[in-house]
Structures are given as structure tokens and as C-alpha cells.
Amino acid sequence: MSIRCDIYDRKLYDIWFAAAPYAAASKPAKSLKQWATEEKADVVYNLALFNMTGQGSDKYGVIKGRTLQYLKAKGKVCGYGGTAERLSLGSENVVSGWKLAIKDGKVNGSLGKSDRRSRNMCGLLTDGRYIHVQTSASHTELEVAQYVRDHYDVKLLLVQDAGGSTGMYRVSDGYLFAPEKEGTNGRPVCSVVCIKHKANIPKEEKTMSKKVFIGVGHGGSDSGAVGYIVEKEANLVMALACRDYLTAHGVEVRMSRTNDEEDPINEEVRECNAYNPDLAIDVHNNSGGGDGFEVFHTIHGGTGKVLAQNIEKQVIKIGQNSRGCKTRQGQRGDYYAFVRDTKCPAVICEGVFVDTKADAAQAGTKAKQQTFGIAYAKGILDTLGIKYDTSTAKPAEPEIDAETQAAITKVQQASGLSDKTMQYLLDYEYGVELVHKLAKALE
Numbered sequence: 284m285s286i287r288c289d290i291y292d293r294k295l296y297d298i299w300f301a302a303a304p305y306a307a308a309s310k311p312a313k314s315l316k317q318w319a320t321e322e323k324a325d326v327v328y329n330l331a332l333f334n335m336t337g338q339g340s341d342k343y344g345v346i347k348g349r350t351l352q353y354l355k356a357k358g359k360v361c362g363y364g365g366t367a368e369r370l371s372l373g374s375e376n377v378v379s380g381w382k383l384a385i386k387d388g389k390v391n392g393s394l395g396k397s398d399r400r401s402r403n404m405c406g407l408l409t410d411g412r413y414i415h416v417q418t419s420a421s422h423t424e425l426e427v428a429q430y431v432r433d434h435y436d437v438k439l440l441l442v443q444d445a446g447g448s449t450g451m452y453r454v455s456d457g458y459l460f461a462p463e464k465e466g467t468n469g470r471p472v473c474s475v476v477c478i479k480h481k482a483n484i485p486k487e488e489k490t491m492s493k494k495v496f497i498g499v500g501h502g503g504s505d506s507g508a509v510g511y512i513v514e515k516e517a518n519l520v521m522a523l524a525c526r527d528y529l530t531a532h533g534v535e536v537r538m539s540r541t542n543d544e545e546d547p548i549n550e551e552v553r554e555c556n557a558y559n560p561d562l563a564i565d566v567h568n569n570s571g572g573g574d575g576f577e578v579f580h581t582i583h584g585g586t587g588k589v590l591a592q593n594i595e596k597q598v599i600k601i602g603q604n605s606r607g608c609k610t611r612q613g614q615r616g617d618y619y620a621f622v623r624d625t626k627c628p629a630v631i632c633e634g635v636f637v638d639t640k641a642d643a644a645q646a647g648t649k650a651k652q653q654t655f656g657i658a659y660a661k662g663i664l665d666t667l668g669i670k671y672d673t674s675t676a677k678p679a680e681p682e683i684d685a686e687t688q689a690a691i692t693k694v695q696q697a698s699g700l701s702d703k704t705m706q707y708l709l710d711y712e713y714g715v716e717l718v719h720k721l722a723k724a725l726e
Contacts, residue, residue: 497566
């Protein structure tokens with residue numbers, strides 16, 4: 284899934300809500316960039332509290348019964364009764380979502396299962412950190428909630444929005460995340476979540492913040508190796524899962540790409556060095572008829588070698604065999620530019636051989652690819668000395684509702700597909716939707 288989960292520790296960041304006053308005299312929408320400028324925030328996310336298509340007094344105000352409990356922005360109280368669930372990020376800022384996605388780790392069974400849009404959700408982890416979830420592809424509410432529940436310990440997650448106004452703007456590099464964007468600065472919105480790194484952070488807190496750069500091999504016109512899986516696609520799924528696990532543990536992460544776009548190695552190295560991270564990995568998959576995982580580190584050893592060894596240990600734990608931690612000599616020292624030219628300790632991870640059927644099956648679904656990404660993240664955390672849950676318990680499997688089960692039964696009876704083959708179909712991103720369409724065609 285193309286799902287981004289941004290985590291913020293409130294010891295390190297100021298987090299507040301900003302909104303135009305209810306029933307503003309003029310249209311209160313502003314671009315995300317404009318909100319960031321006016322609020323002096325480092326990052327802003329659309330909070331989706333306002334109705335841009337309403338009538339009369341509600342034309343530019345909060346949609347009744349949908350989102351807001353109480354919101355104090357710039358000293359003005361905005362809103363009225365919403366749901367009973369409250370997300371409190373401070374005594375002066377209390378906001379509530381129009382639909383509950385997760386409460387105390389339990390997914391709301393009434394979430395949408397068919398409508399596919401870009402999605403926008405926000406909430407709190409059980410340790411008090413703020414989480415903002417956005418998708419860059421078409422997902423149902425249920426899919427997003429299950430993904431977040433399976434990867435994080437969630438106290439509360441609220442569905443905020445879907446569609447064109449979903450977006451995030453980062454001031455440091457002018458980065459805009461807007462899956463269905465309008466304009467270069469995103470669709471104008473009426474309310475935002477503002478994030479700003481605290482200026483006066485205690486020394487002990489500053490030392491806890493670590494940065495990691497994740498290169499995502501190939502992309503755009505460069506598909507990488509193609510076999511039973513397509514390398515560029517698997518690389519991205521693994522890298523996103525790695526990022527999400529790291530950010531959930533307080534690590535700042537930057538990726539070379541978050542979607543299918545051109546990503547040349549020289550640009551990866553430039554971005555990595557500009558970011559100045561503590562560690563860096565480049566996510567790839569192999570070809571050439573071999574079998575197993577391998578990881579390349581610098582010929583000079585040091586932290587890069589330790590990082591490679593820690594990642595290898597975690598990959599072995601998920602059931603993949605290893606070809607070892609390796610180096611490769613070139614005329615300029617290390618052969619690979621990502622290892623040679625990055626200023627920080629860096630490794631290149633080669634998960635599976637995409638052209639070997641049995642080995643490619645180790646990463647044959649998005650769920651399995653995400654498992655590789657989490658293994659890489661754990662190896663990184665081991666190297667950084669950051670603790671994480673060492674439980675080997677598998678996340679709960681998504682529940683299949685009665686309507687989907689009936690569709691599965693109908694398709695299997697008509698086609699003779701085995702349970703195993705049907706599960707392969709359901710594992711694909713649009714598998715459930717396809718089964719429903721097949722079942723309808725059989726009526």
C-alpha cells in the first residue's frame with residue numbers, strides 16, 4: 284500500500300490546529316503553503332474541518348455532525364457537537380473526527396470497504412505521540428485503518444478526509460504531498476494541523492533524535508529487474524514499510540522517492556548527503572538466477588559493516604536465507620556509488636532474486652514485502668541503539684466481512700479455484716474488489 288504515516292513526539296514538536304473562524308465573511312480557504320507561511324509552521328497537513336459546498340450560514344463553516352468538537356485557533360472558538368471521541372493534543376486544542384477509525388487498537392467494523400480514494404486520518408499512539416496518516420493511492424477506509432493497526436500501537440485514529448484536499452506541505456524543501464492536488468501548492472483548505480520543531484529542546488531530548496535516509500532503487504522508466512515480481516515496485520513497498528516502522532520509533536526519515544518516479548543513483552547520493560543522516564540504506568532486489576538475501580557495505584568496515592550485520596540478522600529471522608554481508612572493490616575504492624559517495628555509513632540491501640520463482644515468492648505479496656522493510660528497520664534500530672518490540676507475534680489478519688465471504692464462495696463454486704489460489708488473488712491490492720466484480724457478473 285502507498286500509505287505514509289508521520290509520527291511526531293510532542294516533547295520535540297509543537298503541534299496545533301489552525302482554522303478560519305466559523306461563517307467567515309470571506310472564503311477562508313488557503314493553500315497549504317500559505318497556511319504554513321502564516322502560521323510559521325515547519326509542516327502543515329489538511330485537517331478537513333470545513334464544508335466548501337454547503338449553503339447559507341454553513342457555506343464556509345464546519346459540516347454539522349461531522350468533525351469538530353471544539354477548536355481554538357488564534358483565540359477563536361470554532362465548532363459545535365461532533366462525535367463523542369476526542370483527540371486532545373493540549374488543553375487549548377481539542378478536536379474530534381467525524382468517524383472513528385481505531386480506538387484502543389480495535390478497528391471500527393463500520394468503516395467503508397468499497398469506496399477508494401486518497402485518505403487522510405490523524406490520531407494518537409498509546410505512548411502519546413501524534414500520528415498523521417495519508418495515502419497516495421486509492422484505498423478504502425478499512426484498508427488504511429487495518430494497515431495502521433497492524434503496524435502501530437494506536438490509542439485513537441480518526442478519519443478526517445478523502446480525495447482532492449488530502450495533502451501535506453513541508454517548508455524545508457517545498458515538498459508537497461497532494462495525491463489529487465490542484466495547483467502547485469495544493470488545493471486551498473480551511474483548516475490545518477501545524478507542526479513545528481521546538482526551539483528550546485532539552486539536551487537529553489536532542490540526543491535521542493536520529494535521522495535515516497532510505498534510497499529506493501530504480502523507478503519511473505527504469506523498472507529494475509523483472510521476473511516473478513517487478514523490482515521497482517517491490518523496492519518501494521519495502522522502503523515505505525521500513526520508513527513507517529522507523530518513524531513510529533522516533534526516527535526522522537527521508538526517502539529518495541515515495542512513488543513511481545525517476546530516481547537516478549547520483550540524485551539519491553546528493554539527497555542523502557544534503558540530508559546528513561546518521562545512517563542510510565538503499566533498497567533493491569536481485570536477479571541472475573540466485574537465491575537469498577545479501578547486503579553490501581563499505582570495504583572499510585566500521586559502522587557500515589555493523590549495520591549490514593544487524594540487518595542480515597533480522598532478515599534471517601523472517602525466514603529468508605542469506606548469501607552474506609559483502610563488499611565489492613572498484614577502481615575508486617568501493618564499487619557502488621551509494622556506499623562510496625555517501626558521507627554517512629550506508630548499505631545496499633538485496634532482498635530476493637526476482638527471477639527465481641521460489642525466492643521471489645518470499646516477497647511475492649505486499650504483506651511479505653512489508654515484512655522485509657520492517658526487518659531492515661529493526662536492523663537500523665539495533666545499530667542506532669533504539670529499543671523496539673521484539674515480539675514475534677504476527678499482526679492480526681484482516682477480518683473478511685460476510686458480503687466478501689459470500690462473493691468468495693460464489694466465485695470458487697463457479698471457477699473451481701482452490702483456497703490457496705483464492706488467497707493469492709485476495710492478497711493483491713485490488714483483489715477483494717475484483718472478487719466482488721466477478722461475483723456480480725455471475726449473478
